[in-house]
Amino acid sequence: MFKGYQPDKFYDEMFDANSRVRPYCAPLMEKLGGLDEKEFLDRKATSELYFLRQGITFNVYHDNQGTERIFPFDPVPRVIPAAEWDHLEAGLTQRIMALNLFLHDIYHDQQILKDEVIPRFYIEQAKHYRPEFRGVDVPGDIYIHICGSDLIRGDDGTYYVLEDNGRCPSGASYLLENRNALKRSFPGIFDSLGVRPVDSYPRDLLNMLQHISPRRVGDPVCVLLTPGCHNSAYFEHCYLAREMGIQIVEGRDLTVVDKHVYMRTTRGLVKVDVIYRRIDDDFIDPVVFRKDSVLGVPGLMNAYRAGNVALANAVGTGVADDKVIYYFVPRIIEYYLGQEPILPNVPTYLASEEEDRKFILSHLPELVVKAANESGGYGMLMGPSATADEIEIFRERIIADPRNYIAQPVVALSRCPTWCDGGMEGRHIDLRPYIIYGEDVKIVPGGLTRVALTRGSLVVNSSQGGGSKDTWVLRH
Amino acid sequence: MLSRVANTLYWMVRYVERADNLARLIDVNRQRLLDFESLDSERLRGFWKPIIQSTGDEELFHSLYDESGSDEVIRFMTADLRNPNSIVSCISLARENARTVRDQLSDELWEEINALHLFTKSHEAGQLLISDPPKYYENVRRSALTFLGIAASTTSRDEAWEFMDLGRHLERADKTTRFLDISTYLPAGSESDSTGVLHWTAILRSCGAMGAFRAGHHELSARGVLDFLIFSKTFPRSVRYCTERVDLSLHQISGTARGTFSNEAEREAGLLLAALNFGSTDEAFEVGLHDFLDGLQVRFNKIADAVFETYVLMPDRIQVRPLEPGAGISAVAAWQMEQQQQQ
Numbered sequence: 001m002f003k004g005y006q007p008d009k010f011y012d013e014m015f016d017a018n019s020r021v022r023p024y025c026a027p028l029m030e031k032l033g034g035l036d037e038k039e040f041l042d043r044k045a046t047s048e049l050y051f052l053r054q055g056i057t058f059n060v061y062h063d064n065q066g067t068e069r070i071f072p073f074d075p076v077p078r079v080i081p082a083a084e085w086d087h088l089e090a091g092l093t094q095r096i097m098a099l100n101l102f103l104h105d106i107y108h109d110q111q112i113l114k115d116e117v118i119p120r121f122y123i124e125q126a127k128h129y130r131p132e133f134r135g136v137d138v139p140g141d142i143y144i145h146i147c148g149s150d151l152i153r154g155d156d157g158t159y160y161v162l163e164d165n166g167r168c169p170s171g172a173s174y175l176l177e178n179r180n181a182l183k184r185s186f187p188g189i190f191d192s193l194g195v196r197p198v199d200s201y202p203r204d205l206l207n208m209l210q211h212i213s214p215r216r217v218g219d220p221v222c223v224l225l226t227p228g229c230h231n232s233a234y235f236e237h238c239y240l241a242r243e244m245g246i247q248i249v250e251g252r253d254l255t256v257v258d259k260h261v262y263m264r265t266t267r268g269l270v271k272v273d274v275i276y277r278r279i280d281d282d283f284i285d286p287v288v289f290r291k292d293s294v295l296g297v298p299g300l301m302n303a304y305r306a307g308n309v310a311l312a313n314a315v316g317t318g319v320a321d322d323k324v325i326y327y328f329v330p331r332i333i334e335y336y337l338g339q340e341p342i343l344p345n346v347p348t349y350l351a352s353e354e355e356d357r358k359f360i361l362s363h364l365p366e367l368v369v370k371a372a373n374e375s376g377g378y379g380m381l382m383g384p385s386a387t388a389d390e391i392e393i394f395r396e397r398i399i400a401d402p403r404n405y406i407a408q409p410v411v412a413l414s415r416c417p418t419w420c421d422g423g424m425e426g427r428h429i430d431l432r433p434y435i436i437y438g439e440d441v442k443i444v445p446g447g448l449t450r451v452a453l454t455r456g457s458l459v460v461n462s463s464q465g466g467g468s469k470d471t472w473v474l475r476h
Numbered sequence: 477m478l479s480r481v482a483n484t485l486y487w488m489v490r491y492v493e494r495a496d497n498l499a500r501l502i503d504v505n506r507q508r509l510l511d512f513e514s515l516d517s518e519r520l521r522g523f524w525k526p527i528i529q530s531t532g533d534e535e536l537f538h539s540l541y542d543e544s545g546s547d548e549v550i551r552f553m554t555a556d557l558r559n560p561n562s563i564v565s566c567i568s569l570a571r572e573n574a575r576t577v578r579d580q581l582s583d584e585l586w587e588e589i590n591a592l593h594l595f596t597k598s599h600e601a602g603q604l605l606i607s608d609p610p611k612y613y614e615n616v617r618r619s620a621l622t623f624l625g626i627a628a629s630t631t632s633r634d635e636a637w638e639f640m641d642l643g644r645h646l647e648r649a650d651k652t653t654r655f656l657d658i659s660t661y662l663p664a665g666s667e668s669d670s671t672g673v674l675h676w677t678a679i680l681r682s683c684g685a686m687g688a689f690r691a692g693h694h695e696l697s698a699r700g701v702l703d704f705l706i707f708s709k710t711f712p713r714s715v716r717y718c719t720e721r722v723d724l725s726l727h728q729i730s731g732t733a734r735g736t737f738s739n740e741a742e743r744e745a746g747l748l749l750a751a752l753n754f755g756s757t758d759e760a761f762e763v764g765l766h767d768f769l770d771g772l773q774v775r776f777n778k779i780a781d782a783v784f785e786t787y788v789l790m791p792d793r794i795q796v797r798p799l800e801p802g803a804g805i806s807a808v809a810a811w812q813m814e815q816q817q818q819q
Contacts, residue, residue, distance in 0.1 A: 053587050228809065230814055231814060239578075250480065252480065265479060
């Protein structure tokens with residue numbers, strides 16, 4: 001299966017620089033290598049059928065050819081040895097603690113701004129900063145309850161945090177279903193490898209939701225608030241609600257009476273304590289935010305301010321995953337925790353700083369440029385592969401609105417063997433772990449490994465031709 | 477249970493039931509054509525007209541098709557997505573409803589409706605409809621029955637089940653009356669001749685009732701068929717049986733004793749059930765079959781409207797936005813759903 005496989009000049013997750021199998025991958029290679037191509041392809045087809053029959057699909061917008069697609073799944077797992085995972089776990093825990101202290105500060109005394117660690121200007125101009133929520137206390141002082149930080153590895157194998165997704169990170173259902181699909185279609189490769197299970201995620205999530213309930217007596221009523229069935233992540237919303245055994249609701253299922261939230265049931269109104277919302281701040285309450293939202297719940301923010309309902313994640317967390325604020329996260333960690341960051345950032349240039357901007361504008365063909373508040377691979381310029389026109393468009397945008405842009409050197413993302421028509425080839429990958437912050441911090445071992453299926457591509461987003469892999473964290 | 481979820485489960489099952497009934501109706505009549513010597517286009521139109529009328533989509537059909545030949549009618553009723561009541565449309569709507577309440581369904585139940593949807597959308601299905609139509613309709617019917625069987629063996633007998641059962645039996649009762657109404661358009665005087673017998677046989681078969689009808693030794697006549705399909709106490713597609721089940725489900729949901737009522741839906745269902753329990757085919761002949769069947773359909777609709785009013789709108793005393801029946805989502809809402817960044 002792996003005959004002729006070339007790690008090339010990149011960091012390869014399975015092979016070292018001399019094309020030798022990394023020792024902790026050897027048992028897996030032996031089992032995968034023992035399959036002939038036909039058997040491998042049959043089993044791969046089984047896993048694809050599983051996804052199709054389960055309806056594990058995502059919607060591609062602006063595509064009229066039937067809106068649902070299967071998220072491509074590659075059966076070759078990505079392996080993380082135990083020591084490496086311990087390091088990641090420590091770094092991610094440190095990061096979510098610091099981000100939460102930061103958000104509490106920003107929405108209260110703003111000491112970090114008074115101490116001039118971050119220029120006030122950057123916070124006040126952040127698109128997702130919600131000054132109207134200053135002074136509002138949230139249960140347990142937790143703002144980001146679920147964080148999906150994206151990690152990448154450079155040439156030498158160092159892990160970097162690429163961005164923090166602290167609003168509505170998605171993809172956890174794929175992490176769970178990838179494992180299910182792989183167990184079904186390739187049961188033989190798991191034998192005695194000591195792969196840590198991932199199925200605690202829904203339980204951890206539910207425990208966290210119950211933990212933040214403002215009502216301390218009786219069982220809290222938790223619900224998942226979805227934008228609805230046309231959202232790209234609707235499958236995931238249903239999946240998580242079902243795994244947790246909670247109701248999935250749309251805005252129209254909820255109503256607010258005397259600053260309490262209720263859901264409309266066949267037996268009348270039932271009070272809701274905790275909302276796991278998968279809907280953006282902008283749309284969540286038309287009275288406070290976008291007036292034209294038909295998805296939100298009028299009056300929800302009143303109930304939230306009054307402390308009668310908890311939201312996960314809290315309102316206003318977007319200020320922490322603004323890509324400009326990202327630049328300051330290492331300083332944030334030092335400021336609040338007095339610690340060195342365990343996981344480094346990717347070097348970042350801020351277009352609104354004069355020196356940096358000059359550098360960016362004179363090096364556009366070598367850099368990745370990102371809008372501060374876009375996700376899903378949108379609003380991005382990949383300098384090395386961009387056309388001259390595309391570069392000029394971004395040059396104008398950066399000059400017109402420097403606060404909204406950052407630039408980073410191209411990191412050559414590590415690669416992992418991936419089945420491509422006709423054989424195994426190296427493809428670039430990233431890793432999105434899911435960090436849950438409730439009574440304590442829980443991180444399901446591994447995360448979602450996304451893979452750029454196009455040869456040479458560094459963009460792993462599903463909307464841009466990405467797929468995914470199962471992620472194995474080893475016990476030893 | 478969330479009102480919206482109750483409403484969605486109810487429609488999911490109605491659409492599956494509708495597709496199942498349509499598959500039988502089309503297949504039976506397609507085969508019945510083989511009993512005739514070749515029909516000219518005028519007589520073909522006469523043959524299909526009552527069948528299109530029975531689903532209430534005659535106007536739409538004529539706006540979409542110039543000819544009324546077998547191919548056009550079959551395509552319109554089976555695979556035309558422009559017809560919201562075609563088999564493929566119904567399956568697609570059932571599946572869309574299932575998708576929105578996926579968390580309420582067993583894995584097996586979801587997989588069955590999803591598999592049926594994938595089948596009707598497949599290239600293979602398109603080929604089959606041309607090369608082997610009976611096989612196509614059999615696939616649809618079998619899958620619909622499997623869906624029913626899985627639902628029955630994996631769903632707790634709680635509200636979710638009762639709303640699904642309610643949808644199934646209201647749809648069934650409605651379709652039985654519509655299929656019976658096809659006889660309204662029989663050529664005058666053909667009641668007892670061989671054409672009439674063929675007609676009644678086709679109606680029985682469209683309701684999947686041939687075997688049960690024979691086993692009861694009923695006379696194959698207008699009276700015999702009406703007695704059976706409207707007033708049978710035991711046949712699961714008779715109007716009386718379905719109404720009995722609707723009444724039962726409604727009382728299970730509210731917890732009210734049978735024979736009494738706590739809301740308008742229960743009152744309407746109780747009234748209709750009494751009329752069927754104590755009525756006879758003579759009444760149908762007195763008022764005229766078409767008007768009689770029409771009256772039944774009006775009463776089914778009254779029950780359905782009252783269910784919607786009671787369980788979907790009523791909890792909402794502080795009404796903000798009404799829910800729409802079925803899977804209706806406005807373009808604005810759909811657009812906003814898409815806009816939510818999932819990071």
